[in-house]
């Protein structure tokens with residue numbers, strides 16, 4: 001029998017409060033090395049807040065987070081930056097920087113203050129730009145790229161960083177459907193551990209190994225797409241009516257939404273469906 005993969009990420013009893021309000025309450029989840037975990041849930045469920053705790057932007061009110069068995073608070077800032085890359089939904093401004101210079105920032109955590117860019121570095125940057133389809137935009141100012149191109153440049157920067165854990169907050173927001181699929185397939189192929197918040201449940205079903213479903217700051221379930229994405233669960237958490245079938249290509253759940261049914265849609269659906 002194969003040895004089980006070591007846990008890349010473990011979250012235990014994580015809570016984050018804003019004043020009296022519990023934004024996250026007692027979240028536990030885990031992920032094996034090299035796997036992709038999709039964090040799903042309605043608006044305001046706490047997806048971004050959970051990710052912010054994972055990349056140490058927020059300090060949890062209580063709970064433990066370990067990366068490869070080590071408490072994330074014990075990493076130095078430099079080591080943490082080497083091991084964890086983050087791609088956020090609101091892209092910051094990078095004035096006066098070309099696309100390839102932005103991608104080159106991914107090398108920073110691995111280099112000394114005055115290190116020169118080596119031939120290998122340049123190759124890595126060119127490869128990452130090619131991977132996200134931005135070779136022809138390499139010399140263009142980052143600020144002049146479209147929303148989707150900026151998003152892809154930020155993903156290329158994360159690729160260059162070669163992290164152990166890649167955290168992405170809704171990275172497919174600005175992408176057209178081709179790049180949504182391509183970027184998620186790419187993330188899978190990188191052989192690093194990925195945690196990603198994502199709204200498109202069909203995309204999450206197709207490309208994530210595990211899903212963590214959050215609702216009102218609480219964990220509803222973690223499991224495979226087949227364990228998480230069923231009509232009852234989607235209906236009660238998202239307040240929509242749907243039919244879940246098996247995708248003709250990959251076999252994971254494929255969700256077809258019904259229109260004109262709201263909050264208690266499951267009941268109405270049951271009544272009108274033959």
Ligand SMILES: Nc1ncnc2c1ncn2[C@@H]1O[C@H](COP(=O)(O)OP(=O)(O)OP(=O)(O)O)[C@@H](O)[C@H]1O
Nearest residue numbers: 018023041042043044045046047048049050197199
């Ligand atoms: N710094 C903060 N202080 C107080 N409340 C916050 C803070 N950050 C987020 N919240 C609240 O916590 C809740 C969860 O927000 P969060 O952004 O984590 O949700 P989300 O699941 O990522 O939502 P969306 O799908 O809309 O992006 C929201 O009600 C939000 O208003």
